[in-house]
Amino acid sequence: MKEKREAEIVRNILLGEVRLYGDLVREYQGPVYNLMLRMTGDADVSADLAQDAFVRAYEKLETFNQRRRFFPWLYTLALNVARDWLRKEGRDRHVFVEDASVMVREQDRRDESRAMNDRLDGAKAFETVMALDPKYREALILRYRHDFTMQEIASTLGIGVSAVKMRLSRGLDMVRHRFDGGSNP
Amino acid sequence: MTEDRNKTHMEDIIIHAVQTGPEAEPPADLVARIMSRLEPKRPPLLTRLRLWLLRPRVLTVRPITAIPAMTLAAALLALVLVTSNNPMDGGGPSLATVRFVLHDTDMSARRVSVIGSFNNWRADRSVMWYSPDAQAWILEAQLPPGDHEYLFLVNGKQLVPDPNAPMTSDDGFGNRNSIVFVNGEHEQTL
Numbered sequence: 001m002k003e004k005r006e007a008e009i010v011r012n013i014l015l016g017e018v019r020l021y022g023d024l025v026r027e028y029q030g031p032v033y034n035l036m037l038r039m040t041g042d043a044d045v046s047a048d049l050a051q052d053a054f055v056r057a058y059e060k061l062e063t064f065n066q067r068r069r070f071f072p073w074l075y076t077l078a079l080n081v082a083r084d085w086l087r088k089e090g091r092d093r094h095v096f097v098e099d100a101s102v103m104v105r106e107q108d109r110r111d112e113s114r115a116m117n118d119r120l121d122g123a124k125a126f127e128t129v130m131a132l133d134p135k136y137r138e139a140l141i142l143r144y145r146h147d148f149t150m151q152e153i154a155s156t157l158g159i160g161v162s163a164v165k166m167r168l169s170r171g172l173d174m175v176r177h178r179f180d181g182g183s184n185p
Numbered sequence: 186m187t188e189d190r191n192k193t194h195m196e197d198i199i200i201h202a203v204q205t206g207p208e209a210e211p212p213a214d215l216v217a218r219i220m221s222r223l224e225p226k227r228p229p230l231l232t233r234l235r236l237w238l239l240r241p242r243v244l245t246v247r248p249i250t251a252i253p254a255m256t257l258a259a260a261l262l263a264l265v266l267v268t269s270n271n272p273m274d275g276g277g278p279s280l281a282t283v284r285f286v287l288h289d290t291d292m293s294a295r296r297v298s299v300i301g302s303f304n305n306w307r308a309d310r311s312v313m314w315y316s317p318d319a320q321a322w323i324l325e326a327q328l329p330p331g332d333h334e335y336l337f338l339v340n341g342k343q344l345v346p347d348p349n350a351p352m353t354s355d356d357g358f359g360n361r362n363s364i365v366f367v368n369g370e371h372e373q374t375l
Contacts, residue, residue, distance in 0.1 A: 033211035126206035
């Protein structure tokens, strides 16, 4: 952040300088709002959930370990807000629950002739990543978009580091298989 | 071989797409809506005192000079700032806030930790975070007075000594550890 380090900002907020929280909100409103959009698909609901996530983070700020990065802590909390909403709406499809299913489902594959005619580019790749099951999509986004460490992803998603590696690998494979028809195992 | 190259190429496209794909702008009034729901915190006097005492104050900033990196693609520079916290009257030994800064302009490293005698050389206890503004990996640690040996662990496998550390020591295995000296007089001693 530009002028003060986050730990210092958090310390000052805890001392009563509530307006400084606005700096953290401005810094992270984009990623949090977009997380909610990915989870709900609804702009109004996403704005409300993003609000709830930041308010809940403010209320729990005393529990934030100032030796760690603020963003992973905030993201974990925001993810829980999204999960609570999905559960309440009855739309919780066991999101993020680990399973031992096969790496690529049959319906994720395309036949080779179609794949040959459907070359991968950035836009198509992004669209396909967005359509992935949340547990794979969020792992990819945390790793490659937000540069979380493996440990931070594990902690955010509530899984082990080896499971994170598995999800990243599976996620990439699933997107790839949409375009090469599974010709590259 | 060609298949492997093709797979790698496709994965590069996917990763780049994740890094740069479009995102929606949050509503313009989102910050205001959030801030309107918050009340200032009113911590107890003891909490206020503790937070105030823990507030780091940087006393000295050393100039940074570029050096060629031997082990990384981009130049990595390191700098350690030592600041002090006044001990409470009658309290134990004062701790100093030591700020480790590892410059990495291109963010060529994916993960950097400080490992040292103060955290039993455990990388998971002192993971640095990357500041795009400072173009550096940063970590603050509270250290007691004395000598502390340390190294930067880059990407979980490369040990990088602090090129600016005036003191080093032989670890007995052919490597040099950097040393930060924290004294009780609250002076920069690097």
